[in-house]
Amino acid sequence: MLEQLPVVIEPLRLAEAGRQLHGRLPLVGFKRLAPALHEVRGEVEVELGFGKDELHIAYLRGHLRTRLQIICQRCLQPMALPVDVEFALGLVTTDEAAEQLPADYEPLMVSGPMELAEIIEDELILAVPFVPMHPAGQCPAQEGQEDRLEDKPPHPFAVLARLKKPQ
Numbered sequence: 001m002l003e004q005l006p007v008v009i010e011p012l013r014l015a016e017a018g019r020q021l022h023g024r025l026p027l028v029g030f031k032r033l034a035p036a037l038h039e040v041r042g043e044v045e046v047e048l049g050f051g052k053d054e055l056h057i058a059y060l061r062g063h064l065r066t067r068l069q070i071i072c073q074r075c076l077q078p079m080a081l082p083v084d085v086e087f088a089l090g091l092v093t094t095d096e097a098a099e100q101l102p103a104d105y106e107p108l109m110v111s112g113p114m115e116l117a118e119i120i121e122d123e124l125i126l127a128v129p130f131v132p133m134h135p136a137g138q139c140p141a142q143e144g145q146e147d148r149l150e151d152k153p154p155h156p157f158a159v160l161a162r163l164k165k166p167q
């Protein structure tokens with residue numbers, strides 16, 4: 001069920017209580033994500049589950065779904081990047097505890113109340129590929145690539161190869 005997501009959360013308390021949160025956040029609030037986007041619009045659907053596992057590790061598991069408006073780095077056209085990511089954060093209060101977390105958790109350092117949007121924004125930033133591109137076969141720059149080969153300037157290595165040829 002959708003509810004209003006709290007602005008500030010106390011992750012360890014929520015983990016003790018085994019709380020579930022489900023709601024939406026507008027992307028316009030994410031100032032650190034904005035430079036990676038072509039256009040800031042839409043929302044992210046957020047599903048969060050807090051709890052403690054069998055090793056008594058407090059965790060936050062999340063599922064984020066959204067579409068980010070970005071620029072394809074192959075054709076330089078705007079595109080909608082579907083994002084559907086799950087994450088598992090181990091809630092820790094010390095560096096030692098962070099190092100001891102099982103490999104299926106990323107550490108989240110917790111020291112009291114935290115802004116929920118900050119946690120969500122971090123995960124969205126991780127979800128954007130370093131070089132975002134249309135999926136194979138859907139990029140306009142890929143079509144007719146064969147035809148346009150002749151228009152391209154020579155590859156720098158091709159020039160080098162010519163220079164290295166014995167006189």
Ligand SMILES: [Zn+2]
Nearest residue numbers: 072075134139
């Ligand atoms: Zn493209």
